Structures are given as C-alpha cells and as structure tokens.
Amino acid sequence: MRALVGVKRVIDYAVKIRVKPDKTGVIHENVQNSMNPFDEIALEEAVRLKEKNVIKDIVAVSLGPPKAQEILRTALAKGADRAIHVEVDDKIAEKIEPLNVAKVIAKIVQNEKIDVVFVGKQAIDDDSNQTAQILASLLDWPQALFASKVEPEGDTFKVTREIDGGHDTIRVKLPAVISTDLRLNEPRYATLPNIMKAKKKPLEKKTPSDYGVEIIPQTEILEVTDPPVRQAGVFVDDVQMLIAKLKEKGVLKQ
Amino acid sequence: MIIYGRFASSLVLAEHGDGKLNMVTLNAVTAASKLGDVSVLVTGADMKSIAQQLTKVEHVKRVIMAEDEKLKVQLPELVTNVVLASQKRFGFSSIIAGSSTFGRGIIPRVAAKLDVSPISDITFIHSENTFSRPIYAGSAICKVKSLASVKLITVRGTAFSPANIGGGSGAIEIAPSADLDFAKTEFLSQDVSNSGRPDLQTAKIVVSGGRGVGSSENFKLIYDLAHKLNGGVGASRAAVDAGYAPNDLQVGQTGKIVAPELYIAVGISGAIQHLAGMKDSKTIVAINKDPDAPIFQVADFGLKADLFQAIPELIKALE
Numbered sequence: 001m002r003a004l005v006g007v008k009r010v011i012d013y014a015v016k017i018r019v020k021p022d023k024t025g026v027i028h029e030n031v032q033n034s035m036n037p038f039d040e041i042a043l044e045e046a047v048r049l050k051e052k053n054v055i056k057d058i059v060a061v062s063l064g065p066p067k068a069q070e071i072l073r074t075a076l077a078k079g080a081d082r083a084i085h086v087e088v089d090d091k092i093a094e095k096i097e098p099l100n101v102a103k104v105i106a107k108i109v110q111n112e113k114i115d116v117v118f119v120g121k122q123a124i125d126d127d128s129n130q131t132a133q134i135l136a137s138l139l140d141w142p143q144a145l146f147a148s149k150v151e152p153e154g155d156t157f158k159v160t161r162e163i164d165g166g167h168d169t170i171r172v173k174l175p176a177v178i179s180t181d182l183r184l185n186e187p188r189y190a191t192l193p194n195i196m197k198a199k200k201k202p203l204e205k206k207t208p209s210d211y212g213v214e215i216i217p218q219t220e221i222l223e224v225t226d227p228p229v230r231q232a233g234v235f236v237d238d239v240q241m242l243i244a245k246l247k248e249k250g251v252l253k254q
Numbered sequence: 255m256i257i258y259g260r261f262a263s264s265l266v267l268a269e270h271g272d273g274k275l276n277m278v279t280l281n282a283v284t285a286a287s288k289l290g291d292v293s294v295l296v297t298g299a300d301m302k303s304i305a306q307q308l309t310k311v312e313h314v315k316r317v318i319m320a321e322d323e324k325l326k327v328q329l330p331e332l333v334t335n336v337v338l339a340s341q342k343r344f345g346f347s348s349i350i351a352g353s354s355t356f357g358r359g360i361i362p363r364v365a366a367k368l369d370v371s372p373i374s375d376i377t378f379i380h381s382e383n384t385f386s387r388p389i390y391a392g393s394a395i396c397k398v399k400s401l402a403s404v405k406l407i408t409v410r411g412t413a414f415s416p417a418n419i420g421g422g423s424g425a426i427e428i429a430p431s432a433d434l435d436f437a438k439t440e441f442l443s444q445d446v447s448n449s450g451r452p453d454l455q456t457a458k459i460v461v462s463g464g465r466g467v468g469s470s471e472n473f474k475l476i477y478d479l480a481h482k483l484n485g486g487v488g489a490s491r492a493a494v495d496a497g498y499a500p501n502d503l504q505v506g507q508t509g510k511i512v513a514p515e516l517y518i519a520v521g522i523s524g525a526i527q528h529l530a531g532m533k534d535s536k537t538i539v540a541i542n543k544d545p546d547a548p549i550f551q552v553a554d555f556g557l558k559a560d561l562f563q564a565i566p567e568l569i570k571a572l573e
Contacts, residue, residue, distance in 0.1 A: 016526065017390045026394055098362070099371045124507065126389055128374045129353075130362040133330070137366035142331060142439040145359055148501070158442070163355040164455075164510075165271075166446035166502050170329075173438040182491070182508055183501055218371035222384065223397040230533065233554040235545075239567045242539065245555050251516045251537045 001174070002057045002112065003046045005080065006105055006119040006131065007039040009064050009071045013124055023223045025094060035071040038120025040078075040187040042180040045150055046118050047079035047188075054152045057081050059112055063101050065093040069203065076198035077190035083203045084108060088215060095217040098130035100208070105131075106138045107211035114175065116157070121146050121179040132179035142172035148183040262290025262382060265318075265340065267333070267351040267360060270296070270304050271446075277456050278352030280311065280416035285409040286350045287313035287417070288379045294318065295340055295429065297333050299326035309424035312417045320429035327441040330359035332434050337364045339432035346404065347382070353408035361406050370402035377413035391507040391530035411455060412513035412534060447500055451477070454503065457486030459516045462505055462532070465492035466521020466542065466561060473498045475565045476520060482572045488512065488532075490522045506531035521561050524549025541565070 011017060012032040019026055035043075049055040060075035062068040063086040072083040086104050088096065109117060122129035136143035144150075148167060149160035160169045162181045172178075190198070208215055236242045246252040264286040269276035279294070286292045293316040294308050305319045320336045337349065337360065349364060351357030353375040365372040378386035380397065383405065389396045454460060461483065463476035473493070480487045489499035491506055505512055507530040517535035522528060524540070524547055532538070533552050540553035541564050550556040557564060 011390070013527070017393045019394050026390065097371045099366070099369075102366065122508075124391065127387075127391070127507070128372075129358050130365075130372055130374060133359065133362035134366040134372075137334070137363040142436075143359070143363070144439075145330075146355065161355075162501055163444075163446075164502065165453075166444070166500075168444040169442040171440040171442055173440075176438070183494075218400065218402045219373065220399040220401060221396060222399055224389070225395050225397070227388070227392055227395050227533075230538075230552050231554075233538070233550070233552075233556055235550075235556045235558060238559075239557070239564055239571055242555055242557050242568070243571055246516070246537070246539070249537060249554075 001055045001115045002059070003049070003055045004059045004061055004105065004109060004112065004114040004117045005039070005043045005046050005075065006101070006117065007043060007060055007062050007071055007075050008036040008123045009033050009062065009068045010036045010123055010125040013037055019224055019226050023225055025221065025224050033067070035074055036120050036123045038122060038180055038182070041182065041184050042118035042120050043075055043078055043080065044185045044187040045180060048185065049152065050079065059084060059114070061086065061105060061108055063096060063104050063208070064088065065090045072203055073198050074190055076201040076203070077195040078188060082201060084206060085203060086206045086208055086211070088208065092215055096215060097217055097219055098128050098134055099218070100213065100215045101131050102134035102138055103213045104208055104211050105135055107213060109139060116174060117177045119177070119179050121181055132177050136177040139175070139177070142176045143179070144170055144172045144176060145179045146181040147178050148181050150178060150184065262347045263344065264289045264292055264348040264350055265337070265344070265346040266292060266294045267337065267349070267357065268294050268296040268304065268308060269352060269354060269356045270298065273303070275304050275307055276352070276354070277416060278354055278411040280419070281411040281414040282350050282352045282409050283311055283313055283417040284414040285376070285379060286348065289348045289382055289405070291315050293344065293346065294424070295320065295337060297325045297328055297336050299323050305426050307419065309422060309426060311419050311422045311424070314422045314424035317424045317426045318429045319426055320432070322434055324434040328356070329436070329439050329441060330363055331436040331439050333360050334363045334367065335432040335434065335436070336429055338367055339430040341368070341404070343430045348405035348407060350407045350409060352411050357408045361408050365406040368404055368406070370404055370406055371400070372406035372408070373398060373400055374408050375410050376407055377410045388530070391526050392533065393526060410511060412511055447502060451480060452484065452486045454486040454488055454510050455512055458514050459483045459485030460488050460512050460514045461485050461518045461520065462488035462490065462522060463493050463499065463520050464490035464522030465496060467493060467498055470498045475561070479518070479565055479569055482569050490528050519549050519553070520565060522549055523547045524552065
C-alpha cells in the first residue's frame, strides 16, 4: 500500500502571533515555524502502519514556499520514504487555499498510484478544516475525518472519528482519505541519526504547473485585525465576593 | 433584515440527531437570512416531523426533504449528492451549514464538486460576498471577500442568534432524486455520551475543568458545580489528554467553541488554544491558585484559590 501524507509549514503553535500594522496579514518574519501539529499526527500514523508492514511507501508532500523544504526534511527524518515539494514563491504561498492544495495532491495521488492519503484535520494557521474533504470529493473517494483510531482490515480501514457529543466508527474502502485528530497518536521526535539519513532521501522539486494546476485564489483577504480585547477584570477575595459580583452583574439570579 | 441581491437565495443544511433538530441549524438560518431567501434541506430516514418543525422557523420559505433509508446516518458522501441535486434544481447563491462535524464533513465536499473555495467558520457577514472569520486560533480576525460563484459556508453557531421557531410559513418540497449508491463508506456504530447535562454548545452557563482538577474522580466537583448551575460541562485539552474528561467535552481551537453567558474556568491555565474556544463568553470567571495563569487576563472575575476548597464552598453557597 502506498500512502501520501500532506504536511504544511505553519507558524509554531506556541508563538503568540502578531498582526501587521498595515492589516494585510500576520508577521511571518523572524517567527518560529514548524510542521502543522495535526500533520505530524498524520505522518506518525502512516509511519506506524509502515512499521506494521501495512504500508510500503510513504510520500510526504508539501505545497508551499522554499522553506517548506525544511518540514519535508523533518518528515523524511520521522520516517517518510521520499518527499515532493511543490514550490510556490512566498507571495503566492500566502494566498493558497485548500482547494488549490487538494487539486495538486489529487494529481500527485494519480501519478504516484496512492492508496491512502493522511492529512491533518486542520492547519492551525488558517483553521480551515477543508483539504481532506475537498481532496476526497475531487477523487470521488470516501473520507474518514477527525480520526482518533485507524485500523486496517484488508482493503478497508476501520476508523473511529471524533464527532460532536462522542465518537463514531465507519469503514472506508480503499482508496480513501483520512484526516487525523489530536487523539490519534503521540508523534515521535526525529533522532539525530535519522535527521542525517533524511538528507540522503529523495526530495523532488515541482511546481503547480507541473501538475497542470494554476493557483487561482477565490478568496481575497481584505483585512487582518486583532480580535476585540476583553476589558481587564478584577480579582475577588473569596467565594462570597465572587457570588456577590456575579449577582450584581445579573449573571446569577438574586 | 438586509437581503443582498434581488434573486439571492440560500440553502441551509439542517442538522439533527435522535429525532431532534440540532440547534445550530437555527443559528445557520439566521446567517442565511442575511444572504437571501432561505431554503432548508433536511435529509434522513424519517424526516416528516423535523421538516414540519422547520416550516415554522422564521425566515424559512422552503423545506426540501430527502427521505431514504440510505440517508439514515447522513454519510457526507451521500448527503453531498442530495445537496448537488438540489443546487442543480434551484441554483442557490449560497449553501450554509453550522461548523459542526456534520457541516464540516459536507460543505467542502460539495464545494469541490462545484469547483469553489469554501469559507469556514464565519463569525460575521458584511455583505453577500464579504465575511469575517477567526484565524490562528482566534488570535486574528480575517475579513475576506469570496469571488466564488456559489458561497459555500460554515457558520460559527455562537456568532449568530438562533432563528425563532414559530412565525415561519415554509412549504415542504420533496428533494430531487440523487445518486445514493456510494458504497465505499459504511457506518458501523456511534457512541454519543449522554451526560444528562445541557448541551455544551448551547448552555447558558459552562463550567470547565483543567489539569488542576487532578483526576477523573475529582472531575465530579466540576459536574456538581455545573449541576447546581444547570450548566454544561467543559474541559481543557490537558484535562482530556490526562483522561479526566471525555474528548467531546474539550473546549478550544480543536474542540468546541462556546460563548455562554457565564464561563467558569476551574484549574485551567488558559493556553491560546483553550482561549480560542471560550473567549467570546459574556462573563468569564477563573478559579486558579496560580495568580500568573494567563486565564486571569481574560477573566472578568478572578479568584486565586485552591479549587478543592473554593468549589465545594461555591456549591454550598449556591444551595
């Protein structure tokens, strides 16, 4: 079985982002970047399935600016066999939408005869939560979203999904797209020897036009602003004072 | 009410479970009413009573009903085909659902078939093609203009008031037939935790516990306080990861987004990802023994105290 894992380079989750004064976006300069945490989980799952001999070959793919190569090297160090970097310049990278990404991946899936695609359920920068669904739709494949457990059974995957109010279990027939939730696994760290080895693994460089895809955004960013700031609150001395304050504010009944 | 464009019309995908309409549908109807005449699509096995209920929802002009045994569990792969068939017949200018697991599963799938870029989790409608949505876990708000020929949208339920049930006079129509033969996905089972508590996302009061609660046994304190206040129960990711509370109680960027009248954060430090899920609450109370916990920066009322003393005291005081 051949797996494709989609990985995105995003501002590290621990960074407190800052909005540009001209409101055109957020500040990317001199900010720590890393692999989108959900994609790390997607990759880890593919690697575990490779260790169980379910998957033979893992292709890590990223559509992004030149620096996206760094996270592809990380993916290789964590166990991907090869990587494809579909490169766009920084300006275009900021405008990429899940529809564009899915179109490129759909082409790669066909070229590489992929059986299963793992992607994170959402990227923590645009918070879109769309790529897996769009890709599955373009390919007419089943989608198993928000996976918290993935069990291969013959030419199917049994997937437990995180849903509102609990979880459910579905079976998808391969080929399929699986999007991964936080609870699926604990991603491993790349060890130094593996980081060294990853430098020798193949990393192909492509452009969207190699796949006949033109990046045409359908969504124009008009303005990026700070969220409304909450007014500073007060400390209360004890429980009695807390209750009094809440009653005063009308939040608790008198 | 503002209606943009003369022939603008919007389709809302109704969400339901256990024979009941999911309330986020009513928030979506309000959002849809700002974009044109509202139709609602309801899919499932036995939909008559929910369809009837939907006809009475304000703003709703038409209820499209697709009944089929195959739609019983509303697999996104099948519902997508019903939405596409309806779109083909009626040519809606926007298609809208709540940004729940249901809506997120279907809207992008439909969008791909129509070759349009969907807009996720909108919190404000400026005009028929301009919306605001949070990015970076709510650390920034992005105003976007969609150039898509059809707007495929999920809406953040807490950002739109629910449409009233009553006053509407929609008519029920049978949905155009759609291909329901997608045999590549099979629904096996569902386990929805029935806590007996008000639904987390619609509760007026939410009490959430974090890592500070210390154990799943101690989490009973959180339930007890929520019970006393007739509120919903939430949890931070730390509490969920530690096994103190089930996953579906998680509030935050990757869990539920809530905006109740009163949010009480107990033993929660207040990481960005948690704040993303609750910082639009009307009043926030933080109870934490660490005075430097970031949660106090968003709290209206902060109580620096040991939760194991403060919560029982609070419960007692509310008797």
